[in-house]
Amino acid sequence: MSLVLWHRVRIEQASGGGGLTQAIASFAGFGLPLTVSNDVYAGGIVVDAKVTVEMGEGATADTFRVTLYDLPAAAVRQLRSSYPSDGLKVTIRLGYFDDLGTRFGSRPVMTGRVMRVTTGIGDGGVTETVIEGQEEAGYLLRGKRARLDRPAALPRLKLVRDLLPEGVELAPGSTIPGSVGDISVCSGNTLTALRQLAADADVPIIVRDGSVLLGDAVGRELAPVRVDPDQNLVARADAQTESPDVPAESTTAAVRTGLEVTVLGHPELRAGQTVTVTGLDDVPAGPLRIGRITHTYGTTTGYTCKLTLTAVAPGKRARVTGGVRGVVDRVQDVVERGRSDHPAIDVGEVTAYRPGKDGRHLTDLNYGQHPQPDVSTPSVASPVDDDVKLHGKPLSAPFAFHRVGLVTPVYPGMRALLAHNRGAVDDAVVAGWLWSRRSGHEPPGNEPGDYWLALPTELDQDGLPTGKGANDLIDATGRRVVQVRALHVLVGGSKLPEVGKRPTAPADDTVTIEHHSGTKIEISSQGEVTITTDHKTLTLTNGQVSLKLDGAKVAVS
Numbered sequence: 001m002s003l004v005l006w007h008r009v010r011i012e013q014a015s016g017g018g019g020l021t022q023a024i025a026s027f028a029g030f031g032l033p034l035t036v037s038n039d040v041y042a043g044g045i046v047v048d049a050k051v052t053v054e055m056g057e058g059a060t061a062d063t064f065r066v067t068l069y070d071l072p073a074a075a076v077r078q079l080r081s082s083y084p085s086d087g088l089k090v091t092i093r094l095g096y097f098d099d100l101g102t103r104f105g106s107r108p109v110m111t112g113r114v115m116r117v118t119t120g121i122g123d124g125g126v127t128e129t130v131i132e133g134q135e136e137a138g139y140l141l142r143g144k145r146a147r148l149d150r151p152a153a154l155p156r157l158k159l160v161r162d163l164l165p166e167g168v169e170l171a172p173g174s175t176i177p178g179s180v181g182d183i184s185v186c187s188g189n190t191l192t193a194l195r196q197l198a199a200d201a202d203v204p205i206i207v208r209d210g211s212v213l214l215g216d217a218v219g220r221e222l223a224p225v226r227v228d229p230d231q232n233l234v235a236r237a238d239a240q241t242e243s244p245d246v247p248a249e250s251t252t253a254a255v256r257t258g259l260e261v262t263v264l265g266h267p268e269l270r271a272g273q274t275v276t277v278t279g280l281d282d283v284p285a286g287p288l289r290i291g292r293i294t295h296t297y298g299t300t301t302g303y304t305c306k307l308t309l310t311a312v313a314p315g316k317r318a319r320v321t322g323g324v325r326g327v328v329d330r331v332q333d334v335v336e337r338g339r340s341d342h343p344a345i346d347v348g349e350v351t352a353y354r355p356g357k358d359g360r361h362l363t364d365l366n367y368g369q370h371p372q373p374d375v376s377t378p379s380v381a382s383p384v385d386d387d388v389k390l391h392g393k394p395l396s397a398p399f400a401f402h403r404v405g406l407v408t409p410v411y412p413g414m415r416a417l418l419a420h421n422r423g424a425v426d427d428a429v430v431a432g433w434l435w436s437r438r439s440g441h442e443p444p445g446n447e448p449g450d451y452w453l454a455l456p457t458e459l460d461q462d463g464l465p466t467g468k469g470a471n472d473l474i475d476a477t478g479r480r481v482v483q484v485r486a487l488h489v490l491v492g493g494s495k496l497p498e499v500g501k502r503p504t505a506p507a508d509d510t511v512t513i514e515h516h517s518g519t520k521i522e523i524s525s526q527g528e529v530t531i532t533t534d535h536k537t538l539t540l541t542n543g544q545v546s547l548k549l550d551g552a553k554v555a556v557s
Helices: 020-027 073-086 100-105 136-143 156-163 190-201 323-341
Strands: 005-013 034-037 049-056 063-069 088-096 110-121 127-135 146-150 183-187 205-208 211-214 233-242 255-264 288-298 302-311 345-354 362-367 389-394 415-420 428-434 451-459 465-474 480-483 487-491 511-515 520-523 529-532 538-541 546-550 553-556
Touching: 005 049, 034 073, 049 088, 063 088, 063 110, 073 110, 073 127, 088 100, 088 127, 088 302, 110 136, 127 136, 136 190, 136 205, 136 211, 146 156, 146 190, 156 183, 156 190, 156 211, 183 190, 190 205, 345 389, 345 428, 362 415, 362 428, 389 428
Parallel strands: 487 511
Antiparallel strands: 005 034, 005 088, 049 063, 049 288, 063 127, 088 110, 110 127, 146 183, 205 211, 233 255, 255 302, 288 302, 345 362, 345 415, 362 389, 415 428, 451 465, 465 480, 511 520, 520 529, 538 546, 546 553
16 A cells, blocks of 8 residues: 555534535535545645644643645635634544545544634745644533532532533543532533543543543543554654652552554544554553544655553543643643642641630641542531641631630531631631531521521530530521520629620529629529619619619608
């Protein structure tokens, strides 16, 4: 078989349309769809082309770049006028004149959406029209915001299906283990949301050929050709790569053994395929998967495919470390690591408390979480690790100033909402509290509109509230209920204590209402009522009869 190159590039409106008249015009090279080829029998315009197609693993959009030489001015104007109005779709087919399989039996190398059209003069005064864009599924996923909520538990695979826009399919054999419950997705684009879902489940993901491949679908397809020095090998390089951005606890291997080969081009080679390598020494053990591939086509370069092969089992994640895709992954890793290592908000669990009487009002906390993939709300549903502690952290309050403020109880086992000043782990502030579902903490049984302070009066052997509770409740209608073990109310500026000095608690089961003048109403624990004054008149009346005590006199009127 000879290696005479063949190409056909079809450019059409993204929305489709047309008819018999438009098809005839297209075949003749007038209007859209526009077919460009080096085959005089393919219809359309006969011109040379240079093509580069980049494909790789990960939730990113594959890219293409097509350069057309000496395209007629009318065709250039048609492209430039159609691109901004309705968008353009490009179908790229590459192969060889003598290989009918690559010309008629193969799927296109790529179908994608145009993102840029430029025209200029190249070497030798040749007009060059450059068309750049992204594979269609990646383009559609990148352009669709991911916004949905699912209050009930559902399999992750169902969530992925719900996220996919029209025109993008979930590839057969795709898997993503586990379920999620009470989840809300709000992301700038669906690619980002899919990337996070795949990372949480630790499964590989590829976007290609109008589909999303997840889990076991990655690596299940065999490459259409094997790598063999006697048949198609052009170049080879070996690599062992360690990624410094893989977290220590990650199940994705930090070190990967890889092989980089350049072979004669084949239009059906894809990222995620498993490749058979024969006739080469020192080939990495295990299945070899295409992690990255570049199709390069041109009259000066020929048609080749540069493959980055990684030793990884089907359905397992592999990290691509080189090329543009590797750079993108590294940037994403840096962002994720930055968010993980320098959180703005996360949670902790109180282990000890030092009260303000010791000049402190600080707390120690367990810190850090490693949520399971199926937990959608780890802030309340996952445990807090106990191998790292935060010591002496301050607590925020609605009001806090020198020797004054609103102080609330702190008990070991409480789950704290932490805010980190400047993203520094050690500069944490307890910003509030959460009821931990993981620890079985239940909120009080409030009703809509309640403003309710519910406090314990004792703790059980596990440190949880038990027995009777003290309450101060104002309901939605404005009714107030105060329930306490004892009550002492003092009115009058002259009797107020020094600022910041803690009042003395009254005896159990007593009520005291005290005025700065010395007048006092007391109810003992036995229910006895005593009213005393400091030589002041005492009057009891029902509006018709009055009883007045004035010094040693008693008068009824």
